[in-house]
Amino acid sequence: MLLALLLALLVVGGILAPVLSAVFGLEVDRSLAVPVILPLLLFVAAFSFYFGGMIAAYKAPTLRRLHGVLVVPAAFVLSAGLNVATGEGLLPGLDGARGVVLAGVFLLVSVVASYVGGCRGEGLYSQTQKAVRRRR
DSSP states (O other): OHHHHHHHHIIIIIISHHHHHHHHOSSOOHHHHHHHHHHHHHHHHHHHHHHHHHHHHHHOSSOHHHHHHTHHHHHHHHHHHHHHHTTSOSSTTOOSHHHHHHHHHHHHHHHHHHHHHHHHHHHHHHHHHHHHHHHO
């Protein structure tokens, strides 16, 4: 989960920051922000949770695919717990139906990406084990 968050920060703040500032300038127009930023953030969520699910599945002792998928609920519970601990409420910023739908879309994209990553991590682990057995 931490790797997924680190990858998201690297992609948004590091890798894509020069491209975004060169293409869109430092100030993004409000009318352009949602159509441009929303797909980018969905991509970042999918990208980071794909690799988070893959690593969780690869490192898991058993039930690899399940461990890959559990990255998203763990992140959700951790985020909600930190919000409650800081006194902001369970899900701050989700006042209207639009925010709830947007959060649902992000959650769905993240779960699908972590499932695909979990399947890939499970496959990588089995390939690695086959190679280790062949070497012996």
